[in-house]
Amino acid sequence: MNKRKKHFAMLRAKEKRRKPPTKSQKINLMSTYLKNIGGYKYNQLKNKSYDEIQKLFDNEMKRVNTFNPMDSEVVKSKEGTEESYKRIEDELEFDKSKKAESSEQKAKGSRNKSLGKKRKGNEQKQESSKRQRIKDDKETDEHEEAEEDDEAEMKMHMEVFQDNERIAVDAIPLATKPLIIVEYKIVKEGQKGFYHLIRADRSTNKYSSMIRMLQNISREDLETIWKLVKTKYGNTRPEDDYERVFWGDLNVMFEPDIKSEIWRSLQGYKVTVWKLFNSSRVHFVRFQNLHIFMLVEKRYPLTPITITNMLNKKIQADY
Structure with a gap:
């Protein structure tokens, strides 16, 4: 049973991997990618259609795929020209920084107030997005559990034959019957x-x-x-x-006739063979001078002496 359970679990995992994702699942995957990589908010993606999210996702993937690392040759070639521009910009920024210090100190007070309001708004948005994610995850889990139950119910009525484990079945296939x-x-x-x-x-x-x-x-x-x-x-x-x-x-x-003399005459002989034929479900008992055949389901008028002889000899059977 443990091997069969593992086998069914492996089949379910394969079927899940082979099964293409639905439209809603694709939207969820692309939305999570855009939130984590593209910096989009939940409210920005909530009311968008599948095609709009697909365009945003494609644009984000292009940006990621065309990204050049710092060690690449393209970046190194640009470094020489950029250094000259940086020197000029640094000199200009040094003059501007002195003028901006005074104005920044005045603006700090107003910025702190606005940042506090933004943080509260962002926290509320994050909480609502988390609730929505939990709700979506629950719905997908319930859908997957229902599918797994249906598969298990269907496979309970099937006999699985493996190379390392063969299951004996009494039924004969219709093609070979x-x-x-x-x-x-x-x-x-x-x-x-x-x-x-x-x-x-x-x-x-x-x-x-x-x-x-x-x-x-x-x-x-x-x-x-x-x-x-x-x-x-x-x-x-x-x-x-x-x-x-x-x-x-x-x-x-x-x-079998209870009044027949054959049943009384059996007690005078010893049992030499007691065998069960599985295909026809028939007992065969051989005595010293005669033999009898008995169906498994029927009762026969055997004497106690005959029964003890049979039990002492023990039955021969395939299983």
């Missing part, structure tokens, strides 16, 4: 009989014994075979030896 059995035959080849199962597409499966057949067919196939035998013979025992054994095994399996 065999067709229904329409006919069966017992064909003698020399001194031995073979069970031939013919399906709807006239394909034939050949088995040398009942055990081999139960290992390779499904429970649905087994019930279909019993219906074919039942319609052919009913409750009358066949005369042929192979047909009689086949009919007897199926009859004991599907319609």
Whole structure:
């Protein structure tokens, strides 16, 4: 389960990265960039359209991309001409600074008052912008959580097969599911009989014994075979030896008779093999001189001695 959770988390992260951003997300990204890099305020970008914000963002990106660092050759070439201009400007500024000192002292008082008002206004704007950002972030988080819940709900109904972890599934895919059995035959080849199962597409499966057949067919196939035998013979025992054994095994399996002597005779023999066929869900129990087949869901009149012998022998199963 931990591996599957990690796998689903990785898939969700990939899908998020592949998913292109929406228009509102693009506006939020460009607005945050313009606030941090371009120095724009929230009120300046609040009522602007997507195209207007896109133009501002493109202009800001051009300014950043065309920026020349101080160590570049363009800046160095300009330094020589700029030095001469700076000397002249310094001499002029020295004269102006003396005249401006007196006027600046007078203006300081009025500036301090105006700065105090501006700071209060800026603090209020920052608080309102922070509230708006928190609100936008909450809305995006709620939207992403809803999408993740929908994905998890959808993937709960899917079976994920990984290279390092294989999950056993009982269901047979529709493309490989065999067709229904329409006919069966017992064909003698020399001194031995073979069970031939013919399906709807006239394909034939050949088995040398009942055990081999139960290992390779499904429970649905087994019930279909019993219906074919039942319609052919009913409750009358066949005369042929192979047909009689086949009919007897199926009859004991599907319609066990409590009054039959077979159940009492089992207690006199020891169990040699007790096996479970997973595909057909049938128990096979072999004694010293006979054997029986039992369906997993049915109850059979086994004596306590027979049951203890079976438990002492222990069942053989794939899982």
